Amino acid sequence: EADIYQTPRYLVIGTGKKITLECSQTMGHDKMYWYQQDPGMELHLIHYSYGVNSTEKGDLSSESTVSRIRTEHFPLTLESARPSHTSQYLCASRQGSNEQYFGPGTRLTVT
């Protein structure tokens, strides 16, 4: 069983607000990822990290930013939320090239 946590699980927020989605893993994994999934659609990579102080943008363009100051923590921030950001955000981690584990996701709705 993977130990990867995301908070909040659900968030409804107004346009223009700044939000941070939290992701933490207790497995000491080096690689961490953020994926975005619209309802009924595929997951797409928006950010990843090789390790502390290493972050890169993924394949799907996103206005969000990430940071990796500690191995276990990989938060995602939206400076000014818009309705187009409404989606499910899934955090994942893996050690090397092993199995990738996912958190429960954050369902974001921007009104």
Add this chain to the structure above:
Amino acid sequence: KQEVTQIPAALSVPEGENLVLNCSFTDSAIYNLQWFRQDPGKGLTSLLLIQSSQREQTSGRLNASLDKSSGRSTLYIAASQPGDSATYLCAVSEMDTGRRALTFGSGTRLQVQP
């Protein structure tokens, strides 16, 4: 650019049936392949991981095969149960970069009728 396709998109079967879910990918240069289960509104649960050098993996009633050269994988579910109802996702891990991110198919939505 890697593309992953899953067929069928949806499947409804009576309880007890054996079933096969199909996954195909366009670039055979993969590091490994994972099958996941996703329940509505939830995250992903890893079911099976097959390394590129392997042909199959088994876990309980699940068996996944991989034919890397032809770009195909199948997930076999034996004696299906209503609790198996979920969306099943196939994902391949890229080989060429060190990031080992996953490229996902759009999933097969399975409904097992009691």
